[in-house]
Amino acid sequence: ISKLPLDPWGRDYLYLVPGINNPEGFDIWTNGKDGLPGGTGVNRGCGNWDDLKCGLKKQNSPFKIVFLLLIIGFGVGIPPYIFGVYLAYKKVNSIKKSLFGYHLGVFCYLIVAVLLAAIVPSTL
Known part of the structure; x- marks a missing residue:
């Protein structure tokens, strides 16, 4: 991938290759609205592994x-x-x-x- 889109808050996604949570692949995540690790609600980060699944639902137009x-x-x-x-x-x-x-x-x-x-x- 040559360029990643920005996260919903306009910041770069964070990624790690090889991943800690996905050792056979990569980890990609965002820290949420406040930009800090952890948090709840919109401040909760999300990523591509089980403990940090985003759980976002597709919104109806x-x-x-x-x-x-x-x-x-x-x-x-x-x-x-x-x-x-x-x-x-x-x-x-x-x-x-x-x-x-x-x-x-x-x-x-x-x-x-x-x-x-x-x-x-x-x-x-």
Whole structure:
């Protein structure tokens, strides 16, 4: 490897060849946010051996989360919308006229409400 990327805190990773923990290969680690060995939370270092495994999980992108919330909003909003279309159709006997009305507003409101219910508390 000609160049290693920086750790999440903008410092070089530390490495040792041959490794103490991986004598057949190499040790690579970072000391965490504070740059000191040991620590807990974000200050805990992590490396490529069992005692110091990073345990980082892949994070979902914001796009995936918003997409999921939109799908949930549609799932919540579609049944009342379809019921509203049905009631309007019974009243005016025209599918074109029955697609629009208060039930479309309720549908849009439910989609936005689900998005806001999930996004707003995370920003507070």
